[in-house]
Amino acid sequence: MLQTVSRTFFHVLAGSQVLKSFASRYGMRGQGGFARRFIAGEGVEEALLAARQIQASGLHITLDLLGESVSSTAEASAATRSYTGLMESMASAGVERNISLKLTQLGLNVDRATCVDNLRRILDAGVAREFFIRIDMENSPYTEVTLDVFETMWQQGYRNTGTVLQSYLPRSEGDAARMNELGARVRLVKGAYKEPKEVAYQSKAEVDAAFVRIMKLLLAGGTFPAIATHDPAMLAATRTFASGRGIMPANYEFQMLYGIRRDLQADLKTEGFQLRVYVPFGREWFPYFMRRLGERPANVGFVIRGILGER
Numbered sequence: 001m002l003q004t005v006s007r008t009f010f011h012v013l014a015g016s017q018v019l020k021s022f023a024s025r026y027g028m029r030g031q032g033g034f035a036r037r038f039i040a041g042e043g044v045e046e047a048l049l050a051a052r053q054i055q056a057s058g059l060h061i062t063l064d065l066l067g068e069s070v071s072s073t074a075e076a077s078a079a080t081r082s083y084t085g086l087m088e089s090m091a092s093a094g095v096e097r098n099i100s101l102k103l104t105q106l107g108l109n110v111d112r113a114t115c116v117d118n119l120r121r122i123l124d125a126g127v128a129r130e131f132f133i134r135i136d137m138e139n140s141p142y143t144e145v146t147l148d149v150f151e152t153m154w155q156q157g158y159r160n161t162g163t164v165l166q167s168y169l170p171r172s173e174g175d176a177a178r179m180n181e182l183g184a185r186v187r188l189v190k191g192a193y194k195e196p197k198e199v200a201y202q203s204k205a206e207v208d209a210a211f212v213r214i215m216k217l218l219l220a221g222g223t224f225p226a227i228a229t230h231d232p233a234m235l236a237a238t239r240t241f242a243s244g245r246g247i248m249p250a251n252y253e254f255q256m257l258y259g260i261r262r263d264l265q266a267d268l269k270t271e272g273f274q275l276r277v278y279v280p281f282g283r284e285w286f287p288y289f290m291r292r293l294g295e296r297p298a299n300v301g302f303v304i305r306g307i308l309g310e311r
């Protein structure tokens with residue numbers, strides 16, 4: 001209940017231009033900027049630095065060049081060029097070749113063909129440089145089209161890509177079976193957007209129960225699934241199921257977000273599990289940042305302390 005109210009509240013705030021311009025001005029300013037807890041930086045160099053540090057501690061990374069909902073072909077092309085440039089920088093820097101992106105960043109709202117062309121450019125660059133490219137899942141109006149674009153690329157022979165399913169959507173159990181059948185790699189998450197009750201479970205208990213059901217489907221019948229959560233109960237359920245079935249830690253991975261539950265990230269590594277950190281960076285960090293606040297109201301206190309300390 002609290003989480004639903006909090007998501008609604010932050011969803012409304014996320015639309016505020018005044019707040020956005022205030023946050024954009026101060027959030028990443030200096031090393032103490034209040035958004036830095038969740039965002040690695042605004043530029044590629046800062047992202048590469050964060051990636052190197054994470055890898056040095058034995059964890060894996062995926063880099064996300066933040067951006068979403070672009071409304072012109074020019075912006076979508078610019079995002080595509082930025083991604084191919086990022087891949088070159090990552091390859092030269094010797095960091096792990098793994099990125100995450102969103103289809104609305106590549107022009108899905110402009111038109112599907114533009115988005116598919118842009119995605120193909122990135123996947124081709126990825127094939128040449130041996131990158132894995134994860135297509136993040138956005139809010140429910142994009143679920144079907146995202147899976148559909150993903151399947152189109154899969155049918156065209158691209159295997160250096162995977163997608164994401166959200167346990168708050170009842171449809172995701174069926175989608176997990178669909179992805180297992182393809183042999184595609186899925187990242188399982190609870191879901192970060194404010195969704196209506198017509199399409200999504202609203203209670204934590206239902207979302208968690210679905211998460212466990214889908215986790216089992218993916219571990220038992222999927223291809224190298226990524227179980228992406230900071231929830232100790234979900235982590236424990238995954239570990240128990242995997243060990244009961246004799247599924248070795250080499251056959252799946254856990255994933256967590258940059259700056260969240262670093263203690264658990266380190267513990268899992270120490271216990272012999274694979275843990276990938278999702279490292280977001282870039283100038284368009286405001287919507288991502290607001291989703292992180294919406295997940296945990298306590299984060300607001302942290303931000304306010306950051307702002308008071310900063311100015």
Ligand code: FDA
Pocket residue numbers: 135136137138164166189190191192193228229230231232255256257260261277278291292293295296299
């Ligand atoms: P839950 O929200 O129940 O939180 C469990 C515990 O984790 C909390 O008690 C707290 O300790 C900690 N925690 C969680 N969120 C926190 C926060 N913001 N700040 C501080 N502590 C926090 N979603 C989506 O819709 N599409 C996507 O493509 C992705 N991609 C993605 C990649 C990766 C690697 C991760 C880890 C997550 C995503 N998500 C996502 C986000 C996901 O849907 C979900 O909103 C968050 O992971 C929070 O859910 P938890 O599973 O952590 O559980």
